Structures are given as structure tokens and as C-alpha cells.
Amino acid sequence: DAEITQSPRHKITETGRQVTLACHQTWNHNNMFWYRQDLGHGLRLIHYSYGVQDTNKGEVSDGYSVSRSNTEDLPLTLESAASSQTSVYFCASSGQGANSPLHFGNGTRLTVT
Amino acid sequence: AQSVTQLDSQVPVFEEAPVELRCNYSSSVSVYLFWYVQYPNQGLQLLLKYLSGSTLVKGINGFEAEFNKSQTSFHLRKPSVHISDTAEYFCAVSDRGAQKLVFGQGTRLTINP
Numbered sequence: 136d137a138e139i140t141q142s143p144r145h146k147i148t149e150t151g152r153q154v155t156l157a158c159h160q161t162w163n164h165n166n167m168f169w170y171r172q173d174l175g176h177g178l179r180l181i182h183y184s185y186g187v188q189d190t191n192k193g194e195v196s197d198g199y200s201v202s203r204s205n206t207e208d209l210p211l212t213l214e215s216a217a218s219s220q221t222s223v224y225f226c227a228s229s230g231q232g233a234n235s236p237l238h239f240g241n242g243t244r245l246t247v248t
Numbered sequence: 249a250q251s252v253t254q255l256d257s258q259v260p261v262f263e264e265a266p267v268e269l270r271c272n273y274s275s276s277v278s279v280y281l282f283w284y285v286q287y288p289n290q291g292l293q294l295l296l297k298y299l300s301g302s303t304l305v306k307g308i309n310g311f312e313a314e315f316n317k318s319q320t321s322f323h324l325r326k327p328s329v330h331i332s333d334t335a336e337y338f339c340a341v342s343d344r345g346a347q348k349l350v351f352g353q354g355t356r357l358t359i360n361p
Contacts, residue, residue: 139291166347168348170351175257175353176353177252177254177338177351177352177353177354178292178338178351179351180348180349180350183348185347193348194350225291225292227291227292229347231347232347233280233299233342233347234299236282236294236297237284237292237294237349239291239292239293240291241289241290241291242289242290242291
């Protein structure tokens with residue numbers, strides 16, 4: 136069965152370190168998204184991609200970057216981790232058109248100390 | 249830009265009672281509307297969606313939602329809840345033609361026996 140997997144599930148890092156969260160999907164979807172989930176804020180869009188070599192900033196992109204070198208992967212990099220980036224991060228993918236729902240990974244819980 | 253407001257952060261109800269989770273979105277010419285459910289330690293799953301047509305939309309697990317354009321609302325309802333419905337519920341909206349969703353803050357539904 137097709138799926139979307141995130142790794143690691145949990146990560147603890149120190150302020151100032153670079154961190155990369157992995158997202159891999161086998162749906163063959165063109166669209167991929169990164170959200171962060173925080174109490175009281177719901178899910179907020181960080182970056183998204185509509186295809187290989189395409190990346191776009193979302194609502195809360197400062198301090199984050201993504202790259203899309205193939206269809207399956209959209210890694211999220213925190214250039215210099217800050218305590219404000221402690222959160223749960225979700226990757227999602229979807230096919231073309233509004234009829235195609237978002238498929239979510241199970242999330243990565245990141246703690247920045 | 250689109251925004252979504254979920255009017256209740258927490259809703260406690262007794263098992264087998266009816267429930268309504270409220271959602272309002274900012275006005276736009278035309279939108280797509282979604283409800284997602286998140287069980288503990290999991291990603292989000294699609295409950296139902298409104299794209300066009302009938303304003304009453306039925307989803308999985310006995311949930312339904314009604315699109316009200318004049319009130320810019322998309323409230324989620326279930327006539328009789330079960331313990332297994334305990335979860336967090338997110339309302340989301342996208343502009344037609346856009347493929348990225350804006351999520352509300354979430355409503356935690358707690359079912360008491």
C-alpha cells in the first residue's frame with residue numbers, strides 16, 4: 136500500500152544546530168506540504184512543493200528550507216534551530232485537483248533545548 | 249488570505265449524545281471545505297469534504313457537515329457519538345484552484361461514558 140513516512144518520530148536537538156526532518160511518500164503525488172502543529176494554532180503551513188524543483192514559502196517559513204530533487208521526498212531543514220521551533224511537524228502529500236485529499240504522515244516531534 | 253475559526257477549543261459530551269463542532273471561514277468567492285480528524289499520536293485523516301453541489305455532506309464514521317454560504321460556516325455534526333470518536337477535529341479551507349489548505353485551531357472532542 137502507498138504511504139507517507141516521516142523520520143525520525145522524535146528528535147531532541149540543541150539551539151543553533153542544523154536539523155533535517157525527512158518525508159518520503161510512495162503515492163507518486165506531485166504536491167507535498169510541511170505543517171507545524173502547536174497548541175492554539177492548529178496546523179500552519181511552512182513550505183510546499185507542486186513538483187520536482189518547485190518550492191514555495193508558506194505562512195511560517197522563516198528559519199526553514201526545503202528542496203525537491205525527486206517526486207518522493209521533501210526534506211525540511213531547520214538552518215539554526217531555535218526554541219520557538221519546538222513543535223510537532225507533519226508532512227502531507229496530495230494528487231492533482233481538489234478531489235485529491237491530503238495524506239498525512241504520523242509526524243515528527245522536535246524539541247529544541 | 250483565507251482564515252478559519254473553530255469556535256470551541258474543547259467539547260465534552262456524553263456517549264450517545266449528539267454533537268456539533270463549529271467552523272467559520274473568511275469570505276471568498278468560492279472555496280473548498282474539509283474536516284479532518286486526528287487520533288492520538290497520529291497524522292490527520294480526511295472525514296469529509298465539500299467541493300460543490302449539495303450543501304449537506306456525509307463523511308465517514310457517521311459524521312456530516314452543512315455548508316452555509318451566507319453564514320460562511322461549515323459545522324460538523326454527529327447524531328450519536330461513541331467513545332471511539334474521542335479525537336481532535338480540524339476544519340480546513342482552500343480557495344478553488346489552490347491546492348494548499350488553511351487549517352483552523354482544532355477542537356478536542358472528549359466523550360464521557
